[in-house]
Every structure is written in structure tokens, then in C-alpha cells.
Amino acid sequence: MVRERTITLENLEENMERLKQFGLQVADRVRGLIILKHKVTGRKFIVGRIRCPYCGKEFPLYIKERYWPTGVSYEQFDSEFKNHIDHEHKEEFSREWIRCIKEPYQQGSWHKVKRYVCVKCGFKSRRYADTLIHVIKVHGLAKAKTS
Numbered sequence: 001m002v003r004e005r006t007i008t009l010e011n012l013e014e015n016m017e018r019l020k021q022f023g024l025q026v027a028d029r030v031r032g033l034i035i036l037k038h039k040v041t042g043r044k045f046i047v048g049r050i051r052c053p054y055c056g057k058e059f060p061l062y063i064k065e066r067y068w069p070t071g072v073s074y075e076q077f078d079s080e081f082k083n084h085i086d087h088e089h090k091e092e093f094s095r096e097w098i099r100c101i102k103e104p105y106q107q108g109s110w111h112k113v114k115r116y117v118c119v120k121c122g123f124k125s126r127r128y129a130d131t132l133i134h135v136i137k138v139h140g141l142a143k144a145k146t147s
């Protein structure tokens with residue numbers, strides 16, 4: 001039977017010991033957002049509240065920890081932010097931050113996959129969270145509003 005736990009910014013601290021035992025460590029803290037990295041798989045996760053760069057609305061970024069007979073897995077949840085951007089600010093966001101493209105799985109391949117591309121430097125990943133973490137860390141997305 002699968003059990004699961006939701007890890008948010010609010011309960012991260014009390015869950016940290018166990019997350020560490022399963023290989024997840026804090027890799028970075030950026031403007032109140034916590035970036036975690038799995039020491040075996042290298043996979044990154046982000047927990048916290050992200051502010052929309054256009055209208056200022058906040059959205060939770062969190063992970064789910066799931067227990068399987070074979071071990072523990074983690075899943076990133078970022079779709080509230082992503083859906084908001086896709087519905088409200090798709091054009092600006094894909095011009096200024098992240099663009100979604102479809103390209104061959106590998107060169108010459110007919111099989112096409114979605115990739116999320118950083119428009120500022122060309123970094124890309126098939127995983128939205130990776131590119132999101134990248135633009136937050138490297139290019140300052142989700143900066144606190146100064147005005």
C-alpha cells in the first residue's frame with residue numbers, strides 16, 4: 001500500500017531529517033525558496049512560494065514523498081504556477097523566461113519531445129522544474145518586488 005506525504009515550505013524543517021536519510025539535501029536557498037537535490041540521482045526539487053513576475057500572485061511549489069514496497073520516490077508539484085502562466089502570461093513569459101519547444105528526441109530522430117528552454121541562455125530540460133529552478137537561480141526570476 002502506498003502512503004504519501006506532502007512536503008511544503010511550512011513543514012520542510014520537521015521533515016528534513018528523514019529527507020536527508022532518503023538522499024535529499026538542501027542545495028540552495030534563493031529568496032525564500034528552498035532547492036533540494038537528490039545525492040544519488042542528481043534530481044532537483046523546489047519548495048516554497050513563487051511570485052508571478054507579472055501580477056504578483058503567489059503559488060506554492062511543493063513535493064510529494066511516496067512510499068512504495070520498493071522504496072521512496074519524490075515528485076515535484078509546480079503546475080499551479082505553470083498553469084497560471086500558461087493561461088495569463090504565456091506570451092510574455094515565453095519571450096522573457098521559459099519557452100516550450102518540440103524537437104527531435106535526438107538528432108535525426110522522428111520522435112519529438114517537449115523541452116523547456118531558458119530564453120536568456122539556452123539552457124534546456126524536458127523537466128519544467130529544472131528550467132524553472134535554473135531561471136530562478138541564474139537569472140533572478142521571482143525576485144521580490146522593490147516597488
Ligand SMILES: [Zn+2]
Nearest residue numbers: 052054055056
Ligand atoms: Zn500572474
Ligand SMILES: [Zn+2]
Nearest residue numbers: 118120121123
Ligand atoms: Zn539561462
